[in-house]
Amino acid sequence: MRTLVKPRSLFVGLSALCLLAIWLSLALGPVSLPLFDTLRAALRLVGVPIQGEGLEQAELILGQIRLPRTLLGLAVGGVLALSGVAMQGLFRNPLADPGLVGVSSGAALGAAIAIVGGSAFGGLPDVFGPYLLSLCAFMGGLGVTALVYRLGRRNGQTNVAVMLLAGIALTALASSAVGLFTYLADDATLRTLTFWNLGSLNGASYSRLWPLLIVTAGVALWLPRRANALNALLLGESEASHLGVNVEGLKRELVFCTALGVGAAVAAAGMIGFIGLVVPHLVRLLAGPDHRVLLPASVLAGAALLLFADLIARLALAPAELPIGIVTAFLGAPFFLYLLLRGRH
Amino acid sequence: MLRTENLQIRRGQKVVLSDVTLDVRPGEVLGVLGPNGAGKSTLLAALCGELAPTAGQVSLDRQALNQWKGSERAQRLAVLPQTSTLDFAFRVEEVVGMGRLPHQTGYARDAEIIEAALQAADVEHLTGRSYLALSGGERQRVHLARVLAQLWPGQNGQTLLLDEPTSMLDPLHQHTTLKAIRAFADRGAAVLIILHDLNLAARYCDRLLLLEEGRVCALDCPQAVLQPALLKAVFGLDVLVQPHPELGHPVIIAR
Numbered sequence: 368m369r370t371l372v373k374p375r376s377l378f379v380g381l382s383a384l385c386l387l388a389i390w391l392s393l394a395l396g397p398v399s400l401p402l403f404d405t406l407r408a409a410l411r412l413v414g415v416p417i418q419g420e421g422l423e424q425a426e427l428i429l430g431q432i433r434l435p436r437t438l439l440g441l442a443v444g445g446v447l448a449l450s451g452v453a454m455q456g457l458f459r460n461p462l463a464d465p466g467l468v469g470v471s472s473g474a475a476l477g478a479a480i481a482i483v484g485g486s487a488f489g490g491l492p493d494v495f496g497p498y499l500l501s502l503c504a505f506m507g508g509l510g511v512t513a514l515v516y517r518l519g520r521r522n523g524q525t526n527v528a529v530m531l532l533a534g535i536a537l538t539a540l541a542s543s544a545v546g547l548f549t550y551l552a553d554d555a556t557l558r559t560l561t562f563w564n565l566g567s568l569n570g571a572s573y574s575r576l577w578p579l580l581i582v583t584a585g586v587a588l589w590l591p592r593r594a595n596a597l598n599a600l601l602l603g604e605s606e607a608s609h610l611g612v613n614v615e616g617l618k619r620e621l622v623f624c625t626a627l628g629v630g631a632a633v634a635a636a637g638m639i640g641f642i643g644l645v646v647p648h649l650v651r652l653l654a655g656p657d658h659r660v661l662l663p664a665s666v667l668a669g670a671a672l673l674l675f676a677d678l679i680a681r682l683a684l685a686p687a688e689l690p691i692g693i694v695t696a697f698l699g700a701p702f703f704l705y706l707l708l709r710g711r712h
Numbered sequence: 713m714l715r716t717e718n719l720q721i722r723r724g725q726k727v728v729l730s731d732v733t734l735d736v737r738p739g740e741v742l743g744v745l746g747p748n749g750a751g752k753s754t755l756l757a758a759l760c761g762e763l764a765p766t767a768g769q770v771s772l773d774r775q776a777l778n779q780w781k782g783s784e785r786a787q788r789l790a791v792l793p794q795t796s797t798l799d800f801a802f803r804v805e806e807v808v809g810m811g812r813l814p815h816q817t818g819y820a821r822d823a824e825i826i827e828a829a830l831q832a833a834d835v836e837h838l839t840g841r842s843y844l845a846l847s848g849g850e851r852q853r854v855h856l857a858r859v860l861a862q863l864w865p866g867q868n869g870q871t872l873l874l875d876e877p878t879s880m881l882d883p884l885h886q887h888t889t890l891k892a893i894r895a896f897a898d899r900g901a902a903v904l905i906i907l908h909d910l911n912l913a914a915r916y917c918d919r920l921l922l923l924e925e926g927r928v929c930a931l932d933c934p935q936a937v938l939q940p941a942l943l944k945a946v947f948g949l950d951v952l953v954q955p956h957p958e959l960g961h962p963v964i965i966a967r
Contacts, residue, residue, distance in 0.1 A: 599810050601800050605762055611786030611814040656800035
């Protein structure tokens with residue numbers, strides 16, 4: 368049998384990868400900083416008194432632009448990967464995606480309402496605009512997921528097969544509504560809408576970062592407490608309940624964490640696909656399906672992978688910038704196909 | 713002790729199980745027999761709390777089954793369903809280790825128990841293999857090891873419910889599996905087992921419950937239940953019943 372990576376080596380490797388990604392993400396961009404200067408400027412930023420030529424400017428770039436962007440990337444990547452693990456556990460299918468419960472399409476609908484509606488009413492004050500967009504996307508994601516969950520419930524039990532189908536139906540419905548808004552939009556609004564749908568870490572600011580960081584930390588601390596129960600759930604719902612797992616409670620928690628996590632991620636950075644699908648899969652290939660390893664490792668892998676994708680987005684067409692959703696889909700879709708074909712043998 | 717009183721289960725308008733009064737006694741292997749659709753799996757689902765009784769009740773240690781806290785119930789009652797679907801590449805010992813979830817016995821004790829359960833179900837040689845790479849019969853034995861680990865070593869006050877645990881096994885493993893289950897009961901656990909093979913039931917069970925169309929047709933020792941007339945009436949099968957030349961239990965031969 369294929370030997371797996373020991374959990375300890377996996378965590379060491381992924382942490383190193385994460386640190387490398389953070390370093391590069393801080394250093395590279397339209398104004399590339401020498402790698403060593405980046406370190407010194409980062410130390411200055413956290414209060415170590417280092418003097419040097421150009422360090423003040425570097426500290427400014429780091430503090431105002433690169434650091435919030437890097438933190439955003441870490442949080443979005445980590446929480447999307449965690450949500451992927453949660454959904455693959457809930458549906459007991461390694462090919463499930465966070466989008467299945469309607470959270471992404473709901474967020475897209477919320478964003479479309481904010482963007483098109485906002486411009487139709489003459490535009491809201493500029494300071495208020497971005498927050499309204501994030502809030503609408505978050506509420507849209509949460510609302511559609513709540514509806515999908517509600518539709519899946521019968522006699523106090525949640526039927527995940529019904530949830531899956533309800534998710535597909537509501538996703539189609541939300542997409543048609545987004546299409547309607549797209550049709551109604553004028554050219555400038557259309558551009559905003561399109562770019563938002565492709566996702567970007569551009570324009571990260573601390574004020575929009577906090578809610579996402581809090582949600583990510585909460586989900587990342589909560590889900591590992593359910594690692595054993597998630598393992599048991601993979602045996603089947605009735606098997607898990609015979610092992611003493613509160614299956615209904617667990618399913619509710621998984622849906623809630625996903626709605627919250629993906630909702631916050633999409634609200635902060637737009638639609639970024641494939642991370643939630645591909646990352647848990649990669650980690651499983653390396654270290655096996657045990658959730659006690661899979662959950663924390665997916666956070667690290669998702670964070671690192673998203674930062675590298677963002678680096679490609681920043682550097683591929685520099686000084687112009689690609690939407691990151693294009694990069695993740697371009698890399699993720701072929702990998703997904705590879706998994707499908709590999710599974711046939 | 714797990715017991716039912718005047719248990720009735722309805723699915724829609726149809727009564728699929730009626731008036732079943734039964735206790736699964738410590739140290740005893742109770743076999744459940746009956747044609748397809750007689751209500752065997754329905755009975756098992758009711759006994760483990762998956763189906764709520766429409767009348768009557770199911771109790772575990774004098775407390776209604778649905779009053780039990782999940783993990784405490786799981787320390788006393790383990791269930792092996794007919795088939796399990798697991799689509800993830802857990803290693804064999806990890807699957808068996810899931811049986812220890814309701815317990816807080818610590819890593820070292822759990823490892824000992826997993827080892828013992830793997831041996832009991834004769835799957836020790838599969839240690840380290842991926843569950844997905846196993847054959848149907850091997851998977852079935854791994855799941856048996858899992859439920860054995862859940863109640864290991866098996867003692868008075870614990871109940872094991874098994875739904876056709878030998879359906880996919882070769883002849884040798886049908887016997888080794890039932891011997892392991894028998895040993896479990898001999899240590900004090902109560903076992904209820906659904907079987908289709910009348911000869912296996914005759915050999916390894918202390919009592920047999922014969923179900924027909926959701927009703928108890930007979931509940932007694934194997935010699936009393938495995939009578940040609942009764943089997944003809946319930947299964948529609950003409951049989952000869954003779955004592956086993958060496959062990960003395962009834963042997964059923966189709967005519």
